[in-house]
Amino acid sequence: xxxVTERRKVIRIRDGAVSTRPDTLVAEEPLEIRxxxxxxxxxxxxxxDDFALAAGFLVSEGVLASAPDLRNIVYCAGATADGSNxxxxxxxxxxxxxxxxxxxxxxxxxxxxxxxxxxxxxxxAVRTTTRHPIADTPPxxxxxxxxxxxxxxxxAAQRVFDRTGGLHAxxxxxxxxxxxxxxxxxxxxxxxxxxxxxxxxxGDLPLSRTVLMxxxxxxxxxxxxxxxxxxxxxxAVSAPSSLAVDLAAETxxxxxxxxxxxxxxxxxxxxxxxxxxxxxxx
Numbered sequence: 517x518x519x520v521t522e523r524r525k526v527i528r529i530r531d532g533a534v535s536t537r538p539d540t541l542v543a544e545e546p547l548e549i550r551x552x553x554x555x556x557x558x559x560x561x562x563x564x565d566d567f568a569l570a571a572g573f574l575v576s577e578g579v580l581a582s583a584p585d586l587r588n589i590v591y592c593a594g595a596t597a598d599g600s601n602x603x604x605x606x607x608x609x610x611x612x613x614x615x616x617x618x619x620x621x622x623x624x625x626x627x628x629x630x631x632x633x634x635x636x637x638x639x640x641a642v643r644t645t646t647r648h649p650i651a652d653t654p655p656x657x658x659x660x661x662x663x664x665x666x667x668x669x670x671x672a673a674q675r676v677f678d679r680t681g682g683l684h685a686x687x688x689x690x691x692x693x694x695x696x697x698x699x700x701x702x703x704x705x706x707x708x709x710x711x712x713x714x715x716x717x718x719g720d721l722p723l724s725r726t727v728l729m730x731x732x733x734x735x736x737x738x739x740x741x742x743x744x745x746x747x748x749x750x751x752a753v754s755a756p757s758s759l760a761v762d763l764a765a766e767t768x769x770x771x772x773x774x775x776x777x778x779x780x781x782x783x784x785x786x787x788x789x790x791x792x793x794x795x796x797x798x
Contacts, residue, residue, distance in 0.1 A: 520564050542683050544702045549573060550592065550607040551616070562683065562701045563603070565710040566591075569701075570606045572713030575721070576741045578645040583719045585614040648722035648746030650768045652788075656725055656748050659790045662693045664778045666729045667753050673698040674731075685731040686711050688723065688747075696726065704732050705741065712745045722746025734773055739763045749788060751775050756783055 526539040542562055549557045549570045561569060567589040574580040592605040610616060670687045673695060684704035688696040688711055699710035708730065715721050727749040728742050734756035742750045743763065750764070751772040761783045764771035770785025782789055 520562055542702055545604055548605040550605065551579065552609055553607060559703065559706060561703055561706045565699060565714070566603070566606055568699075568710045568713030568717060569706055570608050570709075570713065571716050572709030572711065572741070574608060575712050575716055576709065576744045578647070578744065579610065579616055580614070580716060581647040582721055583716060585611055586716065587611040587614075646744045646746075646767075648724075648744065650724070650743065650746055650748050651722075652724045652748040656691050656727075656788055657790050658691060658693075658727060658749065658788060660778070660780065663727075663751055663772060663775060663780060663789075665693060666727065666751060667731075667775055669693070669695055670698065670729050670731060674700055683707075687729045688715075689727045689729060691725050691727070693727075704730060704735075705737050707731075708738055708741045712741060715745065724748060727751060729775075733757070734760050734771060736760045736763060739769065739771065743767045743769055749785070751780075 520543055521540050522543050523538045524541055525536060528535050528537050544560055545563055547559050547561050547566060547569065548555060549559070551574070557573065559569075559573070570589055571580060571586060580586055587609040589606055589608050591603050592607050666687075666689060669689070670685055673687060674683065674685045683700040683702060684707050685698060685700045686704070686707035687698040690696055697711055697714060699707045699714075701707040701710060708728070711728070712721075712723075715723055722745060724746050726747055728747045728751070730738055730750070730752045732752065733754040734750060734752035736757055736759040738752075739750060739756070739760040740763065747769070749770040749772070753775050754773065756771055756773040761771060763769070764784035768785060770788040771783045772780050773783055774781045
């Protein structure tokens, strides 16, 4: 099975001085996800939490909504011509009676570690597919002060990043700012899938009282995955895309970007941010 990190020899140049040394790199290997025996998707990922990654991916695809929908996940033996198991192919079996959208079965998807699920249809598709509409009742409320602490808490929990500097991270916090789970991966969307997949396996979906914090930008794919898991607040240290903002507004999710220190931009769902009315300026 692939490791999370690998060692490679590098030539190091510092102020004109040249030396050789080993460097720790984040591992990147393909993972093929099969659904009920049929090839469905291939993603480049950091090995580890593969079953959670597959489960989370299928939550974002609208295939799985709760633990009873999932019957089993296994590595596929004999994945290569010589019959060996590469631990890079997983087969997800849904429970009898689980609703499997036809569109998912009829296409083969290739995702990359940078862009997530490419070609996802539209805002309407996400809004109508999710089985966990955002419904935090009573409404979740967080303060700007609490949000400002989350990037540092996320960074402190990134164990592999400290050795490689090459991983994205995603973390779930409760409404009081307590860390619930954190996952790292070479792909930002994979890190979120691992979080959501673990929540599904634990019977914790929907994640209606949580804040999702991501280490990079807030793309449409990440907003989509948050919506599909019923997460009411998505916060990112970098910029959101226009489509992510549109999706947040359409579905009632709070979207915060450029969360750095005490500064942040609230792009949608400002009702969940505990702001003093006098401090809000047009």
